[in-house]
Amino acid sequence: MEDSLPLNLCQVKKSSLVINRLYTSLHSIALLALIFYRTSTLLEITKTGNKSMPFVLFYVLVFASELMLSFIWLLNQAYLWRPVYRTVFPERLPEDDKLPAIDVFICTADPTREPSVQVMNTVISAMALDYPANKLHVYLSDDGGSPVTLGAMREAWNFARFWLPFCRKYGIKTSSPEAYFSVAGDGNVSSKEFTAEKEKIKEEYDVFKERVNKIKENATTIISKNHPSIIEVGEPDKAEMPLLVYVSREKRPSHPHNFKAGALNVLLRVSGLLSNSPHILALDCDMYCNDPASARQAMCFHLDSEISPKLAFVQFPHNFHNISDNDIYDSQLRTFFTLLLVNHSFKLRFNSSINQLIPLFNGMIQNQWYGMDGITGPINCGTCFYITREALCETSGSIQEDTNVGQLRKIFGPSNEFIKSLNRKIKSNIIKDEARCSSALLQESQLQVGFRYFSVVEDYFTGFLLHCKGWNSVYYNPQRPPFLGTASTNLGEMLVQNTRWTAGLIEVAISKYSPIIYGPSRMPILACMCYAQLAYYPFGFIPSWCLSIIPQLCLVQGIPLYPEISNPFFMVFVYLFLSSNLKHIQEALSAGHSIRTWMHEQRMWMIKSVTCYFYGSLNAIMEKIGMREASFLPTDKAEDEGRTKLYKSGMFDFRAPGMFIIPMCTLVILNIVSLLIGAVKIIHTRNYGEIFIQAFISFFIIVVQYPVIEGIFFRKDYGRIPKPASLLSTMLAGIILSLGSLVLIY
Ligand SMILES: O=c1ccn([C@@H]2O[C@H](COP(=O)(O)OP(=O)(O)O[C@H]3O[C@H](CO)[C@@H](O)[C@H](O)[C@H]3O)[C@@H](O)[C@H]2O)c(=O)[nH]1
Numbered sequence: 001m002e003d004s005l006p007l008n009l010c011q012v013k014k015s016s017l018v019i020n021r022l023y024t025s026l027h028s029i030a031l032l033a034l035i036f037y038r039t040s041t042l043l044e045i046t047k048t049g050n051k052s053m054p055f056v057l058f059y060v061l062v063f064a065s066e067l068m069l070s071f072i073w074l075l076n077q078a079y080l081w082r083p084v085y086r087t088v089f090p091e092r093l094p095e096d097d098k099l100p101a102i103d104v105f106i107c108t109a110d111p112t113r114e115p116s117v118q119v120m121n122t123v124i125s126a127m128a129l130d131y132p133a134n135k136l137h138v139y140l141s142d143d144g145g146s147p148v149t150l151g152a153m154r155e156a157w158n159f160a161r162f163w164l165p166f167c168r169k170y171g172i173k174t175s176s177p178e179a180y181f182s183v184a185g186d187g188n189v190s191s192k193e194f195t196a197e198k199e200k201i202k203e204e205y206d207v208f209k210e211r212v213n214k215i216k217e218n219a220t221t222i223i224s225k226n227h228p229s230i231i232e233v234g235e236p237d238k239a240e241m242p243l244l245v246y247v248s249r250e251k252r253p254s255h256p257h258n259f260k261a262g263a264l265n266v267l268l269r270v271s272g273l274l275s276n277s278p279h280i281l282a283l284d285c286d287m288y289c290n291d292p293a294s295a296r297q298a299m300c301f302h303l304d305s306e307i308s309p310k311l312a313f314v315q316f317p318h319n320f321h322n323i324s325d326n327d328i329y330d331s332q333l334r335t336f337f338t339l340l341l342v343n344h345s346f347k348l349r350f351n352s353s354i355n356q357l358i359p360l361f362n363g364m365i366q367n368q369w370y371g372m373d374g375i376t377g378p379i380n381c382g383t384c385f386y387i388t389r390e391a392l393c394e395t396s397g398s399i400q401e402d403t404n405v406g407q408l409r410k411i412f413g414p415s416n417e418f419i420k421s422l423n424r425k426i427k428s429n430i431i432k433d434e435a436r437c438s439s440a441l442l443q444e445s446q447l448q449v450g451f452r453y454f455s456v457v458e459d460y461f462t463g464f465l466l467h468c469k470g471w472n473s474v475y476y477n478p479q480r481p482p483f484l485g486t487a488s489t490n491l492g493e494m495l496v497q498n499t500r501w502t503a504g505l506i507e508v509a510i511s512k513y514s515p516i517i518y519g520p521s522r523m524p525i526l527a528c529m530c531y532a533q534l535a536y537y538p539f540g541f542i543p544s545w546c547l548s549i550i551p552q553l554c555l556v557q558g559i560p561l562y563p564e565i566s567n568p569f570f571m572v573f574v575y576l577f578l579s580s581n582l583k584h585i586q587e588a589l590s591a592g593h594s595i596r597t598w599m600h601e602q603r604m605w606m607i608k609s610v611t612c613y614f615y616g617s618l619n620a621i622m623e624k625i626g627m628r629e630a631s632f633l634p635t636d637k638a639e640d641e642g643r644t645k646l647y648k649s650g651m652f653d654f655r656a657p658g659m660f661i662i663p664m665c666t667l668v669i670l671n672i673v674s675l676l677i678g679a680v681k682i683i684h685t686r687n688y689g690e691i692f693i694q695a696f697i698s699f700f701i702i703v704v705q706y707p708v709i710e711g712i713f714f715r716k717d718y719g720r721i722p723k724p725a726s727l728l729s730t731m732l733a734g735i736i737l738s739l740g741s742l743v744l745i746y
């Protein structure tokens, strides 16, 4: 019977599972051997007492670093444990009139950093989802309260009246007009009628863009931080048109607004009164729908009666349209999602990266969402997911017949209208109140519904709490990328963004919600390990700093910190280095990438750990002790031609804040100097066995960071490292080396 056929299939890739577990076991044994070696050596050193205090301290720091990296590596193994992949059968879904409604939430905040034409492309592509139009409601949240965005949305509405019928008629998949007209568009290319219509629509689109740009040019206010709520509803006047609603929540300088999570919660309330769909698709303003099929694909999970009672959300991957083949900054975050523009297939791809600074021990393989999918489901990634209203509002759990109004208000805030909407009985016109910051919204930090405010990575945190409550999620990575976003291909922007993410993750890591404290009684231990890995990996900055300074200082003095070549434990270090790197390379290759990808990811990990992870952790700690307030500056999505050109040609653009460039250069210079002195020592004494590993560490860092060396010494273009930064870094490296030598000599 057709009805009884499953809507989706979940398979475990057995062969990869065997390889993974074998890798984990062997690597663990090697780590145990390392710990044994370090402990016994340390005991010996302290017993004999013939080593200086600073040396012992350095030795302990190196050992502690190795332990920390091993801990993060261990957490990482949860991802490798049971990766699964999924298939869906949308053709088995019920008839259109039986499908549940969907509300689409799109957030934007700043028409300068987030150009309106781009935002409207996301809006239009969402309106063009392959779903009954009367069951689709698109909400645009404008945190900039900008007349530019509102005007652009009106234009988008007008343009959509041509565009949507065209897409429906010819089955256009690339439903973002910008992408459709700039890349070779799909559709029924051969017919004359089609070509004529396409021409006409193209003209309409050009007019639309022109008008939107004019609005910006003529605007007197671009952004407002002090305004009442503004809501405008575009009522569908054609069968193909879904509802489109503009929402700009009230903003007052004195009220905290909780960034994107606050915006999403306002949409949750406003839509609760207007359409109240049981399913919600959340999108960032730069993530357009690249395949209208995603709604039905998601429904293959949400309507599967076996998994749906506990299914909170279906997460799709973040793919990007502006990634170069030679992705020098790892802008695609390959390790999280495996972006497979090259090799889209249903075979399981292990997207892992060995995030490591010092090659010898860590191998923190990140094989992320497939791995979590095999446990309780992937984390929430903030965009490209279909979530149920019930999971966010806990309607079934908290609204009982006998729950009194007082209790309801405690849970959902004081808005009676919203509370009524939860019962799906009453609709109201008083929606503007829902977008007011003075109503329910401000107290939401205490409320247990919606997107949670506690951390600036509201996606990670909200998903974590949902999993803690027993909800599950699903990761679905179809052949055609369902959504395409604008990745940051600007080094400075990217490092700032990563610092914000780190701050958000560390906020959780050092709170009562730490996955290793809050999680174990609420979710399977493997799921806890995945969440903990994400929360704690930024602490990798500590070992990163230690291991890119201490072995080098000792190298300069000819003091060995590692076993010499003739020592059997030497092989343990060699094994750990090779095993983690070969696994990383294998995973990059099997995902259709080249060995270059491995190099880029190594480099970016080193750079991020000594900068973003360090600053982000510092920010989180300062927030915790009340010395700093959380902030969320949206990334710049406007294209800068010069930067894009450098990125596309595979050249680093070092025009980034000094706080990122200087530590990076300092460490690279320090490693160069140490290696040179080390090499001279080796030639002089002819004894390379004892300090081989230390020399190799510096050598490896220098090779991986070659673009930085090029930026300091060889490049002449505007993307090079500025002279003052190079000078300052050289001085700092000199100071560290002299202090190190002083300490070690005496
Ligand atoms: O006060 C704010 C700040 C941001 N945004 C919107 O939030 C989205 C994400 O902002 P972006 O600057 O693109 O940040 P990213 O770091 O790229 O976002 C990633 O990380 C965030 C968590 O830090 C997640 O919420 C996002 O979904 C995820 O793509 C954008 O649509 C913004 O318009 C708001 O609506 N209000």
Ligand SMILES: [Mn+2]
Pocket: 284, 286, 635
């Ligand atoms: Mn973004």
